[in-house]
Amino acid sequence: MALDLLLAGGTVLDATTGQSQRADVLIRDGQIAAIGADPGSSPGQALEGADGVQVYDASGKTISQGWMDMHVHFREPGQEHKETIETGARAAAWGGFTAVACMPNTEPPIATRDVVEFVRKRAEGLVVDVHPIGTVTKKREGEELAEMADMAQGGAVAFSDDGSPVQHGGLMRRALEYARTLDKTLLGHEEDLTLNPHGHMNEGAVATRLGLPGIPGLAEEAMIARDALLAEFTGGRFHVCHISTARAVDIVRQAKARGVPITAEACPHHWALTDAAVEDSQYDTHTKMHPPLRTAKDVQAIKDGLADGTIEVIATDHAPHAGYEKEVEFIEAPFGILGLETCWPLTVRDLVKPGVIALEDALRMLAVAPREVLGLPVPALEVGAAANLTIFDAETEWAFEERHIQSKSHNTPFVGSPMVGRAWAVVNNGLLVEVEA
Structure with a gap:
């Protein structure tokens, strides 16, 4: 679809190089036609061919490659009462994302080529690219490898049984070997279920006080250690989903030092909150996620790992649930919260502003690294490239309110929370979507 647009007066920051410049960006027919401006000119006046096109005032804002969230749950097919591909993409665009990779724990799961192709078909025409992740095992049952090659040919970008770990070590070895031949990455929900049969929050002092069964960090750490060894042995690429404990971060760090092909992601809720939030909120089910909120020590370790x-x-594990599903006793509620709408402001508030990471690092974690992990091309910020852009700032102070939620569901603990930084618009697939304040 053709898009003629001038992004005027902004700062262009290339997430691949970290270089920035004050410049206008001219888009013609959905492609970047020109970048640059005379420093002394008015926005847009120095760009030849910019006459008569729609102008977006990017003054005070930054323009980068479009961001990608490589870990979302869009629930379609089968759980459309929680989220659909369309509503999930709406939430993603509002949060500044132009691409997502959706996990396969749908009903039916994304375990066959026809479901992979269904997801891709449903995403056609959206501003957000939706990449399906196929299952590792048939029906996510952990007993037999899925038809990974067939799903890859249909468009699956990676494989995971997320929501369930692959308990069988021998099966995981074969999956890594098979994925390596397909040049794909395996994404792991890291949990030894024999160490956590029925937990509902982090195992520790808070859970003891509240009388809730705990989920030990050991369950996550033991599985990461196993899969790091399997990745080292097979040479298959392995990615740790939603890492949450200090020891888990250290296991990944040590594996990297040995040259293991292992990567990891962190979610904003795991650095923004601790297990104390369950107690402070008086068992608010919006503080229940999997892995659970951990301790202050774990939060610091995640920041150090970043x-x-x-x-x-940086990924969100965006996991929508209908209101009635969360409006139950804590132990009856499903795990998971929304993440797309609050990812950037929590990143700025908790990581960039305090100096944990630089702005350029945050953009690399959002725009470049997810695509590198999945083997997808990183959008180019250059003349002739398709316009795949996020327009944002890292300064606006605001409070997240119920009206800001774009997802079909509303399960987030961050309503009323102070935020810093906003995504203001995305450009992709010949479309411009602006975010209302």
């Missing part, structure tokens, strides 16, 4: 590069990716 700072030193042990954790390459």
Whole structure:
């Protein structure tokens, strides 16, 4: 679809190089036609061919490659009462994302080529690119490998049984070997279920006080250690989803030092909150997620892992649930919260402003690293490239309110929370979507 647009007066920041410049960006027919301006000119006046096109005032804003969230749950097919591909993409665009990778724990799961192709078809014409992730095992049952090659040919970008771990070590070995032949990455929900049969929050002092069964960090750490060894042995690429404990971060750090092809992601709720939130909120089910909120020590370790590069990716684990599903007793509620709408402001508030990571690092974790992990091309910020852009700032102070939620569901603990930084618009697939304040 043709799009003629001038992004005027902004700062262009290339997430691949970290270089920035004050410049206008001219888009013609959905492609970047020109970047640059005379420093002394008015916005847009120095760009030849900019006459008569729609102008977006980007003054005070930054323009980068479009961001990608490589870990979302869009629930379609089968759970459209929670979210659909369309509503999930709406939430993603509002949060500044132009691409997502959706996990396969749908009903039916994304375990066959026809479901992969269904997801891709449903996403056609949206401003957000939706990349399906196929299952590792048939029906996510952990007993037999899925038809991974067939799904890859249909468009699956990676494989995961997310929501369930692959408990069988021998099966995981074969999956890594098979994925390597397909040049795909395996994404792991890291949890030894024999160490956590029925937990509902982090195992520790808070859970003891509240009388809730705990989920030990050991369950996550033991599985990461196993899969790091399997990745080292097979040479298959392995990615740790939603890392949440200090020891888990250290296991990944040590594996990287040995040259293991392992990567990891962190979610904003795991650095923004601790397990104390369950107690402080009086069992608010919006504080129940999987892995659970951990301790202050774990939060610091995640920040340290992001700072030193042990954790390459920021992802959200966007997990919508209908209101009635969360409006139950804590132990009856499903795990998961929304994440797309609050990812950027929590990143700025908790990581960029305090100096944990630089702005350029945050953009790399959002725009570049997710695509590198999945083997997808990183959008180019250059003349002749398709316009795949996010327009944002890292300064606006605001409070997240119920009206800001774009998802079909509303399960988030961050309503009323102070935020810093806003995504203001995305450009992709010949479309411009602006975010209302």
